[in-house]
Amino acid sequence: MHKQKKRQQLKTVGVTLSHEDSNFDRQNQKLQCYHYTMRQSTTLPKKRGKGNTIFLIGKKTEKIILSRFFCIFAKYYSLYEDMSLSIQNVSKHYGSQLVLDNINIHLNAGEIVGFLGPNGAGKSTLMKIITGSIEADNGNVAVCGHKVSSNNLITKQLIGYLPEHNPLYLDMYVKEYLTFVAGFYDIKNKDKRVLEMIERTGLSNECHKKIGQLSKGYRQRVGLAQALIHNPQVLILDEPTTGLDPNQILEIRQLISDFGKDRTVLFSTHIMQEVQALCQRVIIINKGKIVADATESDITQKADNSLFEIEIKENITEQELAHATDKIVSIKKTADGKFELVATQDIRQDLFILATQNKWTILTLKQIEHSMEEIFRQLTNNE
Numbered sequence: 001m002h003k004q005k006k007r008q009q010l011k012t013v014g015v016t017l018s019h020e021d022s023n024f025d026r027q028n029q030k031l032q033c034y035h036y037t038m039r040q041s042t043t044l045p046k047k048r049g050k051g052n053t054i055f056l057i058g059k060k061t062e063k064i065i066l067s068r069f070f071c072i073f074a075k076y077y078s079l080y081e082d083m084s085l086s087i088q089n090v091s092k093h094y095g096s097q098l099v100l101d102n103i104n105i106h107l108n109a110g111e112i113v114g115f116l117g118p119n120g121a122g123k124s125t126l127m128k129i130i131t132g133s134i135e136a137d138n139g140n141v142a143v144c145g146h147k148v149s150s151n152n153l154i155t156k157q158l159i160g161y162l163p164e165h166n167p168l169y170l171d172m173y174v175k176e177y178l179t180f181v182a183g184f185y186d187i188k189n190k191d192k193r194v195l196e197m198i199e200r201t202g203l204s205n206e207c208h209k210k211i212g213q214l215s216k217g218y219r220q221r222v223g224l225a226q227a228l229i230h231n232p233q234v235l236i237l238d239e240p241t242t243g244l245d246p247n248q249i250l251e252i253r254q255l256i257s258d259f260g261k262d263r264t265v266l267f268s269t270h271i272m273q274e275v276q277a278l279c280q281r282v283i284i285i286n287k288g289k290i291v292a293d294a295t296e297s298d299i300t301q302k303a304d305n306s307l308f309e310i311e312i313k314e315n316i317t318e319q320e321l322a323h324a325t326d327k328i329v330s331i332k333k334t335a336d337g338k339f340e341l342v343a344t345q346d347i348r349q350d351l352f353i354l355a356t357q358n359k360w361t362i363l364t365l366k367q368i369e370h371s372m373e374e375i376f377r378q379l380t381n382n383e
Contacts, residue, residue, distance in 0.1 A: 084108050085130065085234050085264050090139035092125055092288075099125050101288040103139070109233075112260040114275040115268040117285035118380050123268045124164050126285075127236050130266075131161045143234055157185065160232035162240055164268075166223035170212030174203055177211060178225055185230040197225040202251055216243035224252065228259065235259060237267035241274065253278055272372040282372075286380040300370045305329055307368040308341045310351055313361035320358075325350040337363070 085107040092100040100122045107113055117123050128134045130141050132152045141148040143155040169177055178194045187193050198207045201221045206214055211222060220243050227235060240256070241249045256265060257278055269275065275282055275296060282299055284292040292299050310321075318331040321339055327350065329342040341347065348365055355362050 084142075084144065085266065086140075086142040087126070087130070088140045088142075090126070090129060090136045090141060092122075092129065092134075092136050099288050100129075100136070103285075103288075103290060105283060105290070105293070107234075107264045107266060109264055110260065110262055111280055112256065112265040112278050113267075113281045113283060114279035115266055115283050115285070116270075116275065116376060117268075121285045121380070122288045123285060124238055127161075127163075127238050127266070127268070130234075130236055131159055132156060157230070158233045160227035160230065160235045162220075162223045162227045162237045164238040164242075166219060168211045168219060168222060171210060173210055174198070174207040174214070174222055177222065178229060181226045182229050187230060193229060197229050200255060201225040201228075202248070217245060217248050220244060221248075221252070224255070228255075232263070234264045235266070237265070239268055239270070241269070241271065249274075272376070275372060284376065284379050291379045292375075296372060299375055300372065305342050305344055306346060307370065308343060308347060308351070309339070309364065309366050309368055310341065310362065311338045311364035312355065313337060313363055316358075316360065321351075321354070324354040340368075 085105070087103055087105040090100055090103040091098070103122075103126060115123055115127075125134070129136045130143070130148065132148045132155060135149065144158050146154050146158075148155045169180075172180065175194060175198065178197060179190065182190045182194055198204055201224055203218065203221055203225065206218050211219060214222070220240065224237070224240055227237070235256075237256070241252055244252060253274065256267070259265065260278075267274075267278075280295065282292065282294065282296050283290060284299075315336060318333055318339065321331055321341070322328055325343070325347050327343045327345045327347050329344060331342075332340045334340055341351075346367065348367065351365060352362065354360075
């Protein structure tokens with residue numbers, strides 16, 4: 001039985017949209033079909049009364065895609081209500097080499113996530129798949145609830161991307177280039193937004209120079225400014241602080257932190273201090289597989305072995321201390337009465353019992369937390 005289609009009116013900021021009910025999932029507030037028809041013209045009509053009206057009537061007219069309509073819809077409608085990144089069962093081969101092996105990640109709005117891994121682990125490949133630059137062999141990536149594979153035009157409006165090798169037009173001036181990039185998006189007060197991004201990324205003194213005249217650090221800032229200029233909901237940064245001096249790194253970290261308060265940020269880095277300073281969550285990839293996905297504190301607690309430090313008043317040997325338990329892997333004497341012990345489990349109670357039995361005086365006994373560098377080496381050891 002033919003289901004009668006109902007035309008519905010959806011009011012947005014300055015725009016009224018009319019579409020077919022069969023193309024809209026009202027419960028989830030998501031556009032399901034992006035091919036529309038118009039009665040006369042593909043050009044958005046001029047302002048009439050309180051707002052614009054776009055008639056999208058399913059008659060016998062040619063199906064078209066309205067790029068500008070997508071910009072307005074993505075900017076003003078409910079796509080932003082689901083600010084998340086979902087990666088499900090994604091795999092990728094380069095020839096016979098498996099680069100990504102069944103990757104599953106979900107990022108929520110307000111999360112700043114560090115993406116770590118050795119060179120060649122698959123970090124940049126996954127980021128290119130997220131942004132739609134390359135396709136996955138298997139699996140799905142969804143940005144704000146929209147599949148990248150089928151809704152690439154929408155997802156590009158929602159993503160800001162700074163690639164590992166920052167592609168810039170070196171013959172263009174900084175301000176000229178950012179204005180050029182802003183022209184890809186439906187940005188109100190474009191010139192004002194360009195000036196705002198120049199100031200926020202610390203380019204005020206360099207904006208009248210050609211990009212080719214800038215240092216590597218300032219070129220990186222230009223790349224970050226273009227990624228942020230359309231105020232995206234998901235920000236993908238591939239080693240964003242490469243080439244920056246310590247002061248610039250702190251400024252960029254603050255910018256990323258401010259941006260990530262109500263949006264999703266995924267950035268790769270080899271600098272562990274960045275992870276500790278910025279991230280609520282850490283994902284580690286090795287040989288195309290996710291080997292850790294948790295908070296920094298949770299990851300450091302999951303080390304293969306635990307490290308302990310003990311100081312005893314009496315002058316004892318490593319051999320005497322080793323009698324405490326068979327959980328001890330190694331003992332190193334660092335000074336008179338001071339020892340570092342590596343064990344498979346918590347051995348503080350065992351050491352206390354041994355000291356009591358031998359009437360030793362314990363001056364210090366503590367467990368030492370593993371650093372992210374140590375955990376990273378354990379999880380990505382290729383041997």
